[in-house]
């Protein structure tokens with residue numbers, strides 16, 4: 360009930376949460392901490408509001424123009440989730456966007472062009488770390504999809520236990536990268552139909 364109330368309060372959406380996450384524990388301190396200093400030099404791409412009384416954290420993506428998943432963004436996202444994961448008081452996590460119209464545009468296309476093999480490796484490891492961390496989280500996770508969410512944005516939402524999307528015909532969601540032969544990680548499609556809901560905004 361507390362999770363439902365927090366969801367209403369933050370997003371004006373209808374909550375549907377009642378089940379605990381069935382995923383396993385995950386408390387490994389990640390190598391992404393190495394990158395934290397670099398991220399601190401720029402304005403934060405992620406904002407976290409943790410409500411101690413409800414045990415629910417709201418993680419807002421705030422990286423204009425479209426919350427694209429760059430290496431820095433993914434690093435910050437993973438660090439934020441990891442910190443919450445280690446806080447036993449935090450039972451639920453809502454991921455949403457602070458930007459109008461866009462939840463996330465998916466992987467940052469600029470990370471996939473003209474980069475060194477080392478940088479590419481680091482980037483794809485960060486992508487993998489993101490979905491593994493989210494998918495194996497002990498917290499109950501909800502994507503409050505308040506804008507378009509193509510490709511990696513859709514993938515991010517699929518790593519959550521539940522998805523609620525604003526019922527707005529201008530917002531699109533889907534794994535459009537499959538047209539290029541890029542396949543989302545196995546397992547993320549399991550609960551999309553069962554646990555995806557829409558609501559008016």
Ligand SMILES: CC/C=C\CC(=O)SCCNC(=O)CCNC(=O)[C@H](O)C(C)(C)COP(=O)(O)OP(=O)(O)OC[C@H]1O[C@@H](n2cnc3c(N)ncnc32)[C@H](O)[C@@H]1OP(=O)(O)O
Pocket residue numbers: 424425427460461463464465466467468469507509510511512514535536541542543544
């Ligand atoms: C397992 C692997 C999984 C996934 C692979 C991927 O994720 S590949 C990335 C695929 N992503 C896309 O195809 C999304 C493309 N973007 C869009 O469809 C639209 O931008 C979106 C998100 C619907 C928003 O539309 P809107 O009209 O609001 O913005 P606009 O298109 O004008 O974009 C604004 C600026 O953002 C830049 N941008 C958009 N998407 C990306 C991206 N993925 N990476 C980097 N940059 C992106 C766009 O170029 C604009 O830049 P500007 O300098 O202002 O021209």
